[in-house]
Amino acid sequence: MNNQSLNPKLTVFVAGAEGLWTIQRNQPSIGPALPMAAKLTVTSAWPPKSGNWALAGVSSNARYLERKEKTSLQAVQAPLGRPEAKCAALIPIKKSDAWWELTQEERRHIFEAESHHIAHSLKYLPAIARHLYHCRDLGGEFDFLTWFEFAPGESDRFEELVDNLRSTEEWKYVVREVDIRLIYSGSSLK
Amino acid sequence: MNNQSLNPKLTVFVAGAEGLWTIQRNQPSIGPALPMAAKLTVTSAWPPKSGNWALAGVSSNARYLERKEKTSLQAVQAPLGRPEAKCAALIPIKKSDAWWELTQEERRHIFEAESHHIAHSLKYLPAIARHLYHCRDLGGEFDFLTWFEFAPGESDRFEELVDNLRSTEEWKYVVREVDIRLIYSGSSLK
Numbered sequence: 077m078n079n080q081s082l083n084p085k086l087t088v089f090v091a092g093a094e095g096l097w098t099i100q101r102n103q104p105s106i107g108p109a110l111p112m113a114a115k116l117t118v119t120s121a122w123p124p125k126s127g128n129w130a131l132a133g134v135s136s137n138a139r140y141l142e143r144k145e146k147t148s149l150q151a152v153q154a155p156l157g158r159p160e161a162k163c164a165a166l167i168p169i170k171k172s173d174a175w176w177e178l179t180q181e182e183r184r185h186i187f188e189a190e191s192h193h194i195a196h197s198l199k200y201l202p203a204i205a206r207h208l209y210h211c212r213d214l215g216g217e218f219d220f221l222t223w224f225e226f227a228p229g230e231s232d233r234f235e236e237l238v239d240n241l242r243s244t245e246e247w248k249y250v251v252r253e254v255d256i257r258l259i260y261s262g263s264s265l266k
Numbered sequence: 267m268n269n270q271s272l273n274p275k276l277t278v279f280v281a282g283a284e285g286l287w288t289i290q291r292n293q294p295s296i297g298p299a300l301p302m303a304a305k306l307t308v309t310s311a312w313p314p315k316s317g318n319w320a321l322a323g324v325s326s327n328a329r330y331l332e333r334k335e336k337t338s339l340q341a342v343q344a345p346l347g348r349p350e351a352k353c354a355a356l357i358p359i360k361k362s363d364a365w366w367e368l369t370q371e372e373r374r375h376i377f378e379a380e381s382h383h384i385a386h387s388l389k390y391l392p393a394i395a396r397h398l399y400h401c402r403d404l405g406g407e408f409d410f411l412t413w414f415e416f417a418p419g420e421s422d423r424f425e426e427l428v429d430n431l432r433s434t435e436e437w438k439y440v441v442r443e444v445d446i447r448l449i450y451s452g453s454s455l456k
Contacts (some may be wrong), residue, residue, distance in 0.1 A: 120341055134403045137366045139329075146369055176327045180370065213324045213403045215273035224285035 078161035081215025083122065085134050087209055087222065090117045092127030096262040097164060103241070107170075107252035116166070118223075132265065133221040138186050139180075145194050154202035154225075161205060161225035162260040166255065168218040171208055176212075178265055189246035191264055200237045203230045218252065273312065275324050277399055279356055279411065280307045282317030286452040287354060295432070297360070297442035306356070306448055308413075315362065321358055321397025323411040329370075330377050337382050344392035344415075351395060352450040355424065358408040365439035366402075381434035390427045393420045398434035408442065 091099065095115030100146050102112055113128040124130045139145060154161075175183065197206070204226045212219040226234055238255070241247060281289065285305030292302055303318040305416070314320045328336060344351075365373065377383050387396070394416045400408040416424055431437060 085405045134405065136403050139370055141369055143369050166338055179331055179333050179376070180329055181332055184370070210403055211324050213400055215275045215324065 083132075083134065085215075086120055086122050086214075087129055087134065088119050088122055088124060088126040088132045089223075090119060090123075090124040090130045091115070092117070094126075096260060097258040098261040099256060099258055101255065101257040103255050104257045106250055110168075110254050110256070115261075117254075131166075131211070131216060131221055132214060133211040134214070135164040135207070136210040140184050141194065145188075148198060149194070149201070152201040154205040156205050156207055156223070156225050158205065158225065158227075160227045162258070163226050163228055163231060163234070164258040165238075166221060166256040167224070167238075167260065168221045168256075169250050170252040171220075171249045172220045172251045183254045186246050186249070188262040191246035193241070193244065196237070196240050199266060200206060200233060203227070204234055204237060204245065273322075273324065273404075274310075276310055276312050276404075277324065278309050278314060278320055278322045279311055279413075280309060280314045280317040280320045281305070282307070282312065282314075283367045287448040288451040289446060289448055291447040293445050294438055295443040295445045297444075299447070300358075300444050302399075306446075307450075321401070321406060321408060321411055322404060323358075323401040324404070325397070326400040330374050331384065338388060339384070339391070341388075342388065342391040344395040346395050346397055346413070347393050348415065348417075350393065350417045353416050353418055353421060353424070354448040354450070355414040355428075356411060356446040356448065357414070357428075358411045358446075360408045360442040361410075361439045362441045368393050376436050376439070381436035383431070383434065383436060386427070386430050389424060393417070394424055394427060439451060 091102075091110070091113035092207075093114055095117035097116040097118070099113055099116055102110060111128045117127075122130075122132060141149065178186070183203040188195070204224055206222055207225045209223070210219075211221060224234065281292075281300070283304055285307035287306040287308070289303055289306055292300060294300075301318045307317075312320075312322060324413035331339065368376070378385070394414055396412055399411040399413070400409075401411060414424065414427075415448045
């Protein structure tokens with residue numbers, strides 16, 4: 077067989093006893109919780125050898141950005157892995173069947189015209205780095221995993237960002253959301 | 267681990283010595299070929315136990331259809347598995363990085379305004395059933411697998427459909443395409 081290892085471009089978040097990130101909080105925001113765990117590892121290996129749970133996603137093409145928005149985001153976004161960004165959040169969400177039955181134009185309308193998802197996000201860049209992983213087509217429990225990284229001093233701004241997202245029209249289509257907060261605890265410099 | 271079996275919604279096309287479909291033709295149209303094989307099985311099991319090659323994809327949400335188009339398509343489309351539809355084609359394609367760097371609106375413009383992908387497709391419904399499987403986010407060799415089913419009497423119309431697609435602006439972004447034609451050879455009624 078020429079493709080036994082199905083997905084070489086996976087990013088896998090494994091929660092268990094080991095990992096460079098310490099889980100400080102793991103709370104369901106909408107729907108069922110994820111099991112508790114002490115640490116989180118970010119890897120590309122699937123299936124994981126150990127752990128309490130794992131969530132996998134892939135970086136994919138942008139679905140909603142228009143050209144001007146893409147250019148604006150690219151101009152200000154921050155990379156993951158900055159040494160000062162010792163705080164992180166992993167927010168897995170699942171959207172309703174009603175969302176996925178909408179057409180692209182209908183989803184885009186809710187996403188930006190009504191919810192200002194992109195415009196609001198821009199306000200927090202480059203302080204809060206974020207990366208979106210798609211997982212709906214991978215058949216897991218969630219549709220998206222968003223990973224955020226920021227310096228401890230940006231924590232209040234991060235709460236504002238999350239509160240903002242949760243108050244949008246778009247978020248009415250979220251049927252499951254878990255909010256996981258982490259602190260970098262690797263022994264070496266980040 | 268709660269999700270070792272990564273993807274319960276996979277559709278897997280396995281080419282090898284066994285299967286209800288006999289492979290009549292297996293030709294690269296753009297880029298490298300796929301290995302030859304006698305038969306094809308359609309299954310949901312991954313990884314396959316045997317076979318020369320396997321391609322996996324998932325049914326996903328529509329990316330380009332607008333509401334009116336979605337309604338028109340749903341009104342006339344045919345299901346897979348019709349007893350008379352003993353001919354099939356499996357056409358895996360991969361699009362270029364340039365395609366995936368385009369924004370949604372730019373892709374949609376090429377897809378429909380320039381290439382009339384949806385409008386042309388409607389002409390062949392319900393005679394030629396088709397189903398699109400997404401696989402770019404699964405990390406395989408292709409981005410999409412399209413499976414077509416039609417009665418032997420529709421073969422000329424099918425050639426027309428395929429020629430039509432290949433002449434479009436959209437197809438300039440296709441960097442790999444293999445054209446696999448099949449005949450149903452199950453011993454029981456289809």
